[in-house]
Amino acid sequence: MQKPLILAIETSCDDTAAALVDVNFDVLSNVISSQEEVHERYGGIVPELASREHIKTIVPVVELALEKAGVKKNDLDALAVSANPGLIGSLLVGVSFAKGLAYSLKIPLIAVNHILGHVFANFIENKDIMFPFLSLVVSGGHTGLVHFRSFDDFTILGKTVDDAAGEAFDKIGKLLGTPYPGGPHIDKMAKKGNPETIEFPLPMIKHDNYDFSFSGLKTAAMLYLKEHNSMTEQELHDFAASYQRAIVMSLFIKTTKAIEQFKLTTLLLSGGVAANSALRKIFKDYGSKNNIKLLYPSLEYCTDNAAMIGAAAQFKYKLRKFASLDLNASPIKGLKML
Ligand code: KG4
Numbered sequence: 001m002q003k004p005l006i007l008a009i010e011t012s013c014d015d016t017a018a019a020l021v022d023v024n025f026d027v028l029s030n031v032i033s034s035q036e037e038v039h040e041r042y043g044g045i046v047p048e049l050a051s052r053e054h055i056k057t058i059v060p061v062v063e064l065a066l067e068k069a070g071v072k073k074n075d076l077d078a079l080a081v082s083a084n085p086g087l088i089g090s091l092l093v094g095v096s097f098a099k100g101l102a103y104s105l106k107i108p109l110i111a112v113n114h115i116l117g118h119v120f121a122n123f124i125e126n127k128d129i130m131f132p133f134l135s136l137v138v139s140g141g142h143t144g145l146v147h148f149r150s151f152d153d154f155t156i157l158g159k160t161v162d163d164a165a166g167e168a169f170d171k172i173g174k175l176l177g178t179p180y181p182g183g184p185h186i187d188k189m190a191k192k193g194n195p196e197t198i199e200f201p202l203p204m205i206k207h208d209n210y211d212f213s214f215s216g217l218k219t220a221a222m223l224y225l226k227e228h229n230s231m232t233e234q235e236l237h238d239f240a241a242s243y244q245r246a247i248v249m250s251l252f253i254k255t256t257k258a259i260e261q262f263k264l265t266t267l268l269l270s271g272g273v274a275a276n277s278a279l280r281k282i283f284k285d286y287g288s289k290n291n292i293k294l295l296y297p298s299l300e301y302c303t304d305n306a307a308m309i310g311a312a313a314q315f316k317y318k319l320r321k322f323a324s325l326d327l328n329a330s331p332i333k334g335l336k337m338l
């Protein structure tokens, strides 16, 4: 382990997580307590229940992360916390806890944007990534294309004008009766289906910008399900594969357009939807054909985790971008750095 050593905390949504990350982005421990069982019966996250669960689990999760890494609190050089965006009640639990601990240990506090955390999760397993790069950020709450010239110099080329890609998966998953979140289940069903069975619309692909839209596609899929209410298992698999293909294609077309326009050679997939096998495959094929370095984190660093917050925090530590103890959480969507 090489110093500085950062304890990172992530409570922006429904997972309580803590991790220890050193200056080389080596992860000494990465603990996640999932609330899936709490929210499952509601078919989505209940914000009030999420914050109450975070309060119950944050202390044991942090203690376990320290214990697994074999680190004492006094060995820590900084505390990092995701402070925006997310569910405000959930964020506040992590932010308040981190502020208290940083104050008592007299170490700097680092506020991390959750979305930037997803992007910089890529550095954990690929430590030699070079700027500039393009990142396709696809999670349950966000979808966007970001051109990074350095850690704190980036341009958001486009984002979703309505639903996020993960939301598009989860809402249709709910109609199909899959457990929450639906994304991984649709991915699994799609493997047994033919993606060319149903021709869903590819929203906004002809628009001359980098924005995405998924609500029209979602409505088309909902109508299809209404009209075909007794599908066989194979038909359901074909539906899942066709729907997934429409999401993946609209992400793929805009992303490759940006790579070509800005003459970039590195693409980072980030966020929970980067776990999707069809998305990975289409970009893998594109990358090897066009000599584009394609990177995505392994599954445990794709979906919400605290190690990614620690990785982004190491950049901020180097730049001495510390937060003051009046740091507040913010639910506002976007890549705003605090
Ligand atoms: O990044 P993440 O863990 O949380 C947010 O910050 O939103 O992303 C969660 C999202 C969910 O919408 C989930 O359905 C989606 O990632 N997801 C997937 C897959 N694994 C997770 N979507 C499609 N295919 C997957 N294999």
Ligand code: ZN
Binding pocket: 114, 118, 139, 140, 271, 272, 303, 304
């Ligand atoms: Zn996330």
